[in-house]
Amino acid sequence: MFKIIVELVFLVIIQGAITPFIRRLAFVLGAVDNPNARRVNTKPMPTIGGLGIFVTFNMGCFILFREQFPTHETFAVLLASSIIILTGIIDDILELKPRQKMLGIFVAAMVIYFLAGIRMNQINIPLTHDVLQLGFWSFPITIFWILALTNAVDLIDGLDGLAAGVSMISLATMGVVAYFFIPNRQIYVPIACLMLAACLCGFLPYNFHPARIFLGDTGALYLGFMIAVLSLKGLKNITFVSTIVPIIILGVPITDTLYAIIRRKLSGKPVTQADKHHLHHQLMRMGLSHRQTVLVIYAISLIFSFFSLLLLIWPEWVIWPLGLFMLLGLEIFVESIGLLGERYQPMLHLIQHLINQRTVTDPNVEVWHLGDQKPEQLKSMQERARDHNHLTK
Helix, strand or coil: HHHHHHHHHHHHHHHHHHHHHHHHHHHHHCECCCCCCCCCCCEEEEHHHHHHHHHHHHHHHHHHCHHHHHHHHHHHHHHHHHHHHHHHHHHHHHHHHHHHHHHHHHHHHHHHHHCCCCCCCEEEECCCCCCCCCCHHHHHHHHHHHHHHHHHHCCCCCCCCCHHHHHHHHHHHHHHHHHHHHCCCCHHHHHHHHHHEEEEEHHHHHCCCCCCCCCCCHHHHHHHHHHHHHHHHCCCCCCCCHHHHHHCHHHHHHHHHHHHHHHHCCCCCCCCCCCCCCHHHHHHCCCCCHHHHHHHHHHHHHHHHHHHHHHHHHCCHHHHHHHHHHHHHHHHHHHHHCCCCCCCCCCHHHHHHHHHHHHCCCCCCCCCCCCCCCCCHHHHHHHHHHHHHHHCC
Protein backbone atom coordinates (compact mmCIF):
# COMPACT_ATOMS: atom_id res chain seq x y z
CA MET A 1 0.00 0.00 0.00
CA PHE A 2 2.88 2.39 0.82
CA LYS A 3 4.38 1.71 -2.62
CA ILE A 4 1.04 2.55 -4.26
CA ILE A 5 0.77 5.84 -2.34
CA VAL A 6 4.32 6.86 -3.32
CA GLU A 7 3.64 6.09 -6.98
CA LEU A 8 0.40 8.08 -6.89
CA VAL A 9 2.28 11.07 -5.50
CA PHE A 10 4.84 10.60 -8.26
CA LEU A 11 2.02 10.77 -10.82
CA VAL A 12 0.95 14.12 -9.34
CA ILE A 13 4.49 15.43 -9.82
CA ILE A 14 4.70 14.09 -13.41
CA GLN A 15 1.39 15.73 -14.28
CA GLY A 16 2.55 19.03 -12.83
CA ALA A 17 5.75 18.84 -14.88
CA ILE A 18 4.13 17.85 -18.18
CA THR A 19 1.29 20.40 -18.21
CA PRO A 20 3.42 23.45 -19.19
CA PHE A 21 4.66 21.54 -22.26
CA ILE A 22 1.07 20.68 -23.22
CA ARG A 23 0.21 24.37 -22.86
CA ARG A 24 2.92 25.32 -25.37
CA LEU A 25 1.83 22.53 -27.71
CA ALA A 26 -1.73 23.89 -27.68
CA PHE A 27 -0.54 27.23 -29.08
CA VAL A 28 1.51 25.44 -31.74
CA LEU A 29 -1.47 23.34 -32.85
CA GLY A 30 -3.89 26.26 -32.69
CA ALA A 31 -5.98 24.62 -29.97
CA VAL A 32 -6.98 27.93 -28.42
CA ASP A 33 -10.32 28.90 -26.90
CA ASN A 34 -11.18 32.45 -27.97
CA PRO A 35 -13.69 34.57 -25.99
CA ASN A 36 -17.30 34.59 -27.23
CA ALA A 37 -20.86 35.04 -25.95
CA ARG A 38 -20.91 31.61 -24.29
CA ARG A 39 -17.44 31.74 -22.73
CA VAL A 40 -16.42 33.28 -19.43
CA ASN A 41 -12.75 33.72 -20.41
CA THR A 42 -11.79 37.22 -21.53
CA LYS A 43 -8.59 36.26 -23.39
CA PRO A 44 -7.49 33.39 -25.66
CA MET A 45 -6.74 30.27 -23.60
CA PRO A 46 -4.86 27.11 -24.63
CA THR A 47 -6.93 23.93 -24.49
CA ILE A 48 -6.15 20.19 -24.92
CA GLY A 49 -5.14 20.04 -21.24
CA GLY A 50 -6.67 16.57 -21.25
CA LEU A 51 -3.86 15.34 -23.50
CA GLY A 52 -1.40 15.67 -20.61
CA ILE A 53 -3.77 13.78 -18.31
CA PHE A 54 -4.07 11.01 -20.93
CA VAL A 55 -0.28 10.73 -21.23
CA THR A 56 0.33 10.72 -17.47
CA PHE A 57 -2.42 8.21 -16.75
CA ASN A 58 -1.11 5.76 -19.34
CA MET A 59 2.43 6.17 -18.03
CA GLY A 60 1.01 4.95 -14.73
CA CYS A 61 -0.81 2.04 -16.39
CA PHE A 62 2.09 0.78 -18.51
CA ILE A 63 5.10 1.69 -16.33
CA LEU A 64 4.40 2.41 -12.65
CA PHE A 65 1.49 -0.02 -12.10
CA ARG A 66 2.10 -2.38 -14.99
CA GLU A 67 1.81 -5.54 -12.88
CA GLN A 68 -1.60 -4.52 -11.56
CA PHE A 69 -3.44 -4.24 -14.89
CA PRO A 70 -4.63 -7.08 -17.20
CA THR A 71 -2.85 -6.71 -20.53
CA HIS A 72 -5.70 -7.28 -23.01
CA GLU A 73 -8.19 -5.07 -21.22
CA THR A 74 -5.65 -2.29 -20.67
CA PHE A 75 -4.71 -2.15 -24.37
CA ALA A 76 -8.41 -2.17 -25.35
CA VAL A 77 -9.13 0.74 -23.03
CA LEU A 78 -6.05 2.54 -24.41
CA LEU A 79 -7.40 2.15 -27.95
CA ALA A 80 -10.86 3.39 -26.98
CA SER A 81 -9.53 6.35 -24.99
CA SER A 82 -7.19 7.24 -27.88
CA ILE A 83 -10.27 7.59 -30.10
CA ILE A 84 -11.76 9.92 -27.50
CA ILE A 85 -8.57 11.99 -27.30
CA LEU A 86 -8.36 12.26 -31.08
CA THR A 87 -12.01 13.36 -31.24
CA GLY A 88 -11.39 15.95 -28.53
CA ILE A 89 -8.24 17.36 -30.16
CA ILE A 90 -10.00 17.76 -33.51
CA ASP A 91 -12.93 19.46 -31.75
CA ASP A 92 -10.62 21.81 -29.84
CA ILE A 93 -8.90 22.86 -33.07
CA LEU A 94 -11.68 22.73 -35.68
CA GLU A 95 -14.87 22.59 -33.51
CA LEU A 96 -16.83 19.51 -34.53
CA LYS A 97 -20.61 19.36 -34.80
CA PRO A 98 -22.41 17.58 -31.93
CA ARG A 99 -23.24 14.57 -34.13
CA GLN A 100 -19.63 14.19 -35.23
CA LYS A 101 -18.45 14.32 -31.63
CA MET A 102 -21.11 11.79 -30.63
CA LEU A 103 -19.93 9.45 -33.39
CA GLY A 104 -16.41 9.45 -31.96
CA ILE A 105 -17.74 8.60 -28.47
CA PHE A 106 -19.96 5.87 -29.95
CA VAL A 107 -17.03 4.20 -31.74
CA ALA A 108 -14.97 4.27 -28.53
CA ALA A 109 -17.92 2.79 -26.59
CA MET A 110 -18.14 -0.05 -29.14
CA VAL A 111 -14.46 -0.83 -28.52
CA ILE A 112 -15.11 -0.97 -24.78
CA TYR A 113 -18.10 -3.29 -25.20
CA PHE A 114 -16.77 -5.72 -27.79
CA LEU A 115 -12.98 -5.60 -27.43
CA ALA A 116 -12.47 -4.80 -23.73
CA GLY A 117 -15.54 -6.80 -22.68
CA ILE A 118 -16.52 -4.14 -20.13
CA ARG A 119 -20.31 -4.05 -19.97
CA MET A 120 -23.33 -4.06 -17.70
CA ASN A 121 -24.69 -7.62 -17.61
CA GLN A 122 -27.14 -7.83 -14.72
CA ILE A 123 -28.53 -6.02 -11.70
CA ASN A 124 -30.30 -7.16 -8.54
CA ILE A 125 -33.89 -6.05 -8.06
CA PRO A 126 -34.29 -3.70 -5.03
CA LEU A 127 -35.89 -5.12 -1.85
CA THR A 128 -35.65 -8.67 -3.29
CA HIS A 129 -32.94 -11.22 -3.99
CA ASP A 130 -33.92 -11.62 -7.65
CA VAL A 131 -31.36 -10.96 -10.37
CA LEU A 132 -32.34 -9.27 -13.62
CA GLN A 133 -30.30 -10.58 -16.54
CA LEU A 134 -30.04 -7.81 -19.12
CA GLY A 135 -29.34 -10.12 -22.04
CA PHE A 136 -29.76 -8.24 -25.33
CA TRP A 137 -30.35 -5.01 -23.39
CA SER A 138 -26.79 -5.16 -22.09
CA PHE A 139 -25.53 -3.59 -25.31
CA PRO A 140 -27.81 -0.51 -25.57
CA ILE A 141 -27.67 0.14 -21.82
CA THR A 142 -23.87 -0.02 -21.76
CA ILE A 143 -23.52 2.23 -24.82
CA PHE A 144 -26.06 4.70 -23.41
CA TRP A 145 -24.23 4.74 -20.06
CA ILE A 146 -20.93 5.66 -21.73
CA LEU A 147 -22.50 8.26 -24.04
CA ALA A 148 -24.48 9.88 -21.22
CA LEU A 149 -21.67 10.17 -18.67
CA THR A 150 -19.13 11.33 -21.24
CA ASN A 151 -21.40 14.16 -22.36
CA ALA A 152 -22.45 14.99 -18.79
CA VAL A 153 -18.86 15.78 -17.75
CA ASP A 154 -18.32 17.67 -21.00
CA LEU A 155 -21.33 19.90 -20.30
CA ILE A 156 -20.15 21.08 -16.87
CA ASP A 157 -16.76 22.17 -18.21
CA GLY A 158 -17.75 25.83 -18.19
CA LEU A 159 -15.60 27.41 -15.46
CA ASP A 160 -11.93 27.23 -14.49
CA GLY A 161 -11.29 24.04 -12.54
CA LEU A 162 -14.95 22.98 -12.45
CA ALA A 163 -14.94 19.74 -14.46
CA ALA A 164 -11.45 18.79 -13.20
CA GLY A 165 -12.36 19.30 -9.53
CA VAL A 166 -15.74 17.58 -9.70
CA SER A 167 -14.20 14.66 -11.59
CA MET A 168 -11.39 14.38 -9.02
CA ILE A 169 -13.93 14.20 -6.17
CA SER A 170 -15.97 11.61 -8.08
CA LEU A 171 -12.96 9.46 -8.94
CA ALA A 172 -11.62 9.52 -5.38
CA THR A 173 -15.03 8.40 -4.11
CA MET A 174 -15.23 5.69 -6.75
CA GLY A 175 -11.79 4.50 -5.67
CA VAL A 176 -12.95 4.16 -2.07
CA VAL A 177 -16.14 2.37 -3.14
CA ALA A 178 -14.24 0.03 -5.47
CA TYR A 179 -11.69 -0.88 -2.79
CA PHE A 180 -14.02 -1.45 0.15
CA PHE A 181 -17.39 -2.46 -1.31
CA ILE A 182 -16.98 -4.37 -4.61
CA PRO A 183 -17.28 -8.15 -3.99
CA ASN A 184 -14.23 -10.12 -5.12
CA ARG A 185 -12.57 -6.81 -5.82
CA GLN A 186 -9.88 -6.43 -8.41
CA ILE A 187 -7.25 -4.11 -7.03
CA TYR A 188 -6.59 -2.40 -10.37
CA VAL A 189 -10.08 -0.81 -10.44
CA PRO A 190 -9.56 1.39 -7.35
CA ILE A 191 -5.94 1.99 -8.41
CA ALA A 192 -7.11 3.25 -11.82
CA CYS A 193 -9.65 5.59 -10.16
CA LEU A 194 -7.02 6.99 -7.79
CA MET A 195 -4.45 7.28 -10.60
CA LEU A 196 -6.80 9.46 -12.63
CA ALA A 197 -7.63 11.49 -9.51
CA ALA A 198 -3.89 11.96 -8.92
CA CYS A 199 -3.43 13.22 -12.49
CA LEU A 200 -6.19 15.76 -11.91
CA CYS A 201 -4.58 16.80 -8.64
CA GLY A 202 -1.42 17.67 -10.57
CA PHE A 203 -3.36 19.42 -13.32
CA LEU A 204 -5.74 21.47 -11.14
CA PRO A 205 -3.20 24.15 -10.05
CA TYR A 206 -2.91 25.13 -13.73
CA ASN A 207 -6.66 24.92 -14.33
CA PHE A 208 -8.13 26.56 -11.21
CA HIS A 209 -9.19 30.20 -11.49
CA PRO A 210 -7.42 32.10 -12.95
CA ALA A 211 -6.62 29.23 -15.31
CA ARG A 212 -3.50 29.01 -17.46
CA ILE A 213 -4.82 26.09 -19.53
CA PHE A 214 -8.25 24.55 -20.13
CA LEU A 215 -9.18 20.88 -20.17
CA GLY A 216 -10.82 21.48 -23.52
CA ASP A 217 -13.08 18.88 -25.07
CA THR A 218 -9.99 16.68 -25.15
CA GLY A 219 -9.95 16.55 -21.37
CA ALA A 220 -13.67 16.78 -20.60
CA LEU A 221 -14.57 13.96 -23.00
CA TYR A 222 -11.66 11.83 -21.77
CA LEU A 223 -12.59 12.28 -18.11
CA GLY A 224 -16.26 11.53 -18.72
CA PHE A 225 -15.39 8.49 -20.81
CA MET A 226 -12.95 7.06 -18.28
CA ILE A 227 -15.36 7.67 -15.39
CA ALA A 228 -18.05 5.80 -17.33
CA VAL A 229 -15.72 2.88 -18.11
CA LEU A 230 -14.31 2.63 -14.57
CA SER A 231 -17.79 2.80 -13.06
CA LEU A 232 -18.89 -0.06 -15.35
CA LYS A 233 -16.15 -2.21 -13.83
CA GLY A 234 -18.05 -2.06 -10.56
CA LEU A 235 -21.47 -2.85 -12.00
CA LYS A 236 -21.09 -6.59 -12.48
CA ASN A 237 -23.09 -8.88 -10.20
CA ILE A 238 -23.90 -6.19 -7.62
CA THR A 239 -26.99 -4.93 -5.84
CA PHE A 240 -29.38 -2.33 -7.21
CA VAL A 241 -28.24 0.14 -4.54
CA SER A 242 -24.63 -0.27 -5.63
CA THR A 243 -25.74 0.22 -9.24
CA ILE A 244 -26.99 3.72 -8.51
CA VAL A 245 -23.90 4.67 -6.48
CA PRO A 246 -21.98 5.95 -9.55
CA ILE A 247 -25.06 7.96 -10.51
CA ILE A 248 -25.11 9.58 -7.06
CA ILE A 249 -21.35 10.17 -7.11
CA LEU A 250 -21.73 11.95 -10.46
CA GLY A 251 -24.79 13.81 -9.21
CA VAL A 252 -23.54 17.26 -10.29
CA PRO A 253 -22.88 16.58 -14.00
CA ILE A 254 -25.85 14.22 -14.34
CA THR A 255 -28.26 16.67 -12.68
CA ASP A 256 -26.99 19.58 -14.76
CA THR A 257 -27.32 17.56 -17.97
CA LEU A 258 -30.78 16.21 -17.12
CA TYR A 259 -32.20 19.62 -16.30
CA ALA A 260 -30.54 21.14 -19.38
CA ILE A 261 -32.42 18.64 -21.55
CA ILE A 262 -35.72 19.37 -19.76
CA ARG A 263 -35.13 23.13 -19.92
CA ARG A 264 -34.50 23.08 -23.66
CA LYS A 265 -37.52 20.84 -24.27
CA LEU A 266 -39.77 23.17 -22.27
CA SER A 267 -38.53 26.19 -24.22
CA GLY A 268 -38.89 24.39 -27.57
CA LYS A 269 -35.17 24.47 -28.34
CA PRO A 270 -33.04 21.60 -29.72
CA VAL A 271 -31.43 19.48 -27.00
CA THR A 272 -28.00 20.00 -28.58
CA GLN A 273 -28.32 23.81 -28.64
CA ALA A 274 -25.93 25.35 -26.12
CA ASP A 275 -27.09 28.00 -23.65
CA LYS A 276 -25.91 29.94 -20.59
CA HIS A 277 -28.34 28.51 -18.06
CA HIS A 278 -26.26 25.71 -16.58
CA LEU A 279 -25.72 25.34 -12.85
CA HIS A 280 -22.57 27.47 -12.81
CA HIS A 281 -24.22 30.20 -14.90
CA GLN A 282 -27.19 30.43 -12.52
CA LEU A 283 -24.98 30.58 -9.42
CA MET A 284 -22.94 33.41 -10.94
CA ARG A 285 -26.17 35.30 -11.74
CA MET A 286 -26.99 35.11 -8.02
CA GLY A 287 -23.88 37.19 -7.35
CA LEU A 288 -21.24 34.56 -6.64
CA SER A 289 -17.76 35.15 -8.02
CA HIS A 290 -16.07 32.75 -10.43
CA ARG A 291 -14.08 31.07 -7.66
CA GLN A 292 -16.99 31.02 -5.20
CA THR A 293 -19.22 29.33 -7.78
CA VAL A 294 -16.66 26.58 -8.37
CA LEU A 295 -16.18 26.01 -4.63
CA VAL A 296 -19.95 25.80 -4.07
CA ILE A 297 -20.26 23.15 -6.78
CA TYR A 298 -17.32 21.28 -5.23
CA ALA A 299 -19.26 21.28 -1.94
CA ILE A 300 -22.39 19.96 -3.69
CA SER A 301 -20.30 17.22 -5.31
CA LEU A 302 -18.88 16.26 -1.91
CA ILE A 303 -22.43 16.01 -0.51
CA PHE A 304 -23.42 13.67 -3.35
CA SER A 305 -20.28 11.58 -2.76
CA PHE A 306 -20.90 11.36 0.99
CA PHE A 307 -24.50 10.31 0.39
CA SER A 308 -23.33 7.59 -2.02
CA LEU A 309 -21.17 6.12 0.73
CA LEU A 310 -24.13 6.15 3.13
CA LEU A 311 -26.10 4.10 0.59
CA LEU A 312 -23.59 1.30 0.94
CA ILE A 313 -23.52 1.09 4.74
CA TRP A 314 -27.09 1.94 5.80
CA PRO A 315 -30.06 -0.47 5.58
CA GLU A 316 -32.49 -0.07 2.69
CA TRP A 317 -35.40 0.98 4.92
CA VAL A 318 -33.37 4.06 5.84
CA ILE A 319 -31.99 4.67 2.34
CA TRP A 320 -35.28 5.03 0.48
CA PRO A 321 -36.86 7.75 2.71
CA LEU A 322 -33.51 9.55 2.83
CA GLY A 323 -33.23 9.34 -0.95
CA LEU A 324 -36.71 10.79 -1.43
CA PHE A 325 -35.89 13.60 0.98
CA MET A 326 -32.68 14.33 -0.95
CA LEU A 327 -34.54 14.38 -4.28
CA LEU A 328 -37.08 16.81 -2.81
CA GLY A 329 -34.29 19.07 -1.56
CA LEU A 330 -32.57 18.87 -4.95
CA GLU A 331 -35.75 19.89 -6.77
CA ILE A 332 -36.30 22.87 -4.44
CA PHE A 333 -32.68 23.96 -4.92
CA VAL A 334 -32.90 23.63 -8.71
CA GLU A 335 -36.11 25.67 -8.86
CA SER A 336 -34.81 28.32 -6.47
CA ILE A 337 -31.78 29.09 -8.68
CA GLY A 338 -33.85 28.99 -11.88
CA LEU A 339 -32.11 26.03 -13.51
CA LEU A 340 -35.29 25.22 -15.44
CA GLY A 341 -36.21 28.85 -16.02
CA GLU A 342 -38.03 31.40 -13.91
CA ARG A 343 -41.49 30.21 -14.93
CA TYR A 344 -41.05 26.53 -14.07
CA GLN A 345 -41.22 26.32 -10.27
CA PRO A 346 -43.94 23.75 -9.44
CA MET A 347 -42.49 22.67 -6.09
CA LEU A 348 -41.97 26.24 -4.87
CA HIS A 349 -45.50 27.15 -5.98
CA LEU A 350 -46.88 24.13 -4.12
CA ILE A 351 -45.04 25.11 -0.94
CA GLN A 352 -46.27 28.70 -1.27
CA HIS A 353 -49.83 27.43 -1.77
CA LEU A 354 -49.62 25.28 1.36
CA ILE A 355 -48.28 28.22 3.37
CA ASN A 356 -51.07 30.48 2.13
CA GLN A 357 -53.69 27.90 3.07
CA ARG A 358 -52.40 27.80 6.64
CA THR A 359 -52.52 31.58 6.95
CA VAL A 360 -55.86 32.42 8.66
CA THR A 361 -57.20 35.91 8.15
CA ASP A 362 -59.77 37.36 10.57
CA PRO A 363 -62.65 38.74 8.43
CA ASN A 364 -63.33 41.42 11.06
CA VAL A 365 -59.82 42.85 10.77
CA GLU A 366 -59.24 45.53 8.17
CA VAL A 367 -55.79 45.79 6.61
CA TRP A 368 -54.45 49.28 6.07
CA HIS A 369 -51.45 49.90 3.80
CA LEU A 370 -49.45 53.07 4.42
CA GLY A 371 -50.60 55.77 1.99
CA ASP A 372 -54.12 54.34 1.56
CA GLN A 373 -57.27 55.82 3.04
CA LYS A 374 -57.67 54.89 6.69
CA PRO A 375 -60.32 52.21 7.30
CA GLU A 376 -63.45 53.18 9.26
CA GLN A 377 -62.49 50.87 12.12
CA LEU A 378 -59.18 52.71 12.62
CA LYS A 379 -60.89 56.13 12.39
CA SER A 380 -63.41 55.27 15.13
CA MET A 381 -60.63 53.98 17.41
CA GLN A 382 -58.68 57.23 16.97
CA GLU A 383 -61.80 59.34 17.67
CA ARG A 384 -62.54 57.40 20.88
CA ALA A 385 -58.94 57.90 21.99
CA ARG A 386 -59.17 61.68 21.42
CA ASP A 387 -62.48 61.87 23.38
CA HIS A 388 -60.93 59.93 26.25
CA ASN A 389 -57.93 62.27 26.39
CA HIS A 390 -60.23 65.31 26.34
CA LEU A 391 -62.32 64.01 29.30
CA THR A 392 -59.25 63.21 31.38
CA LYS A 393 -58.01 66.78 30.92
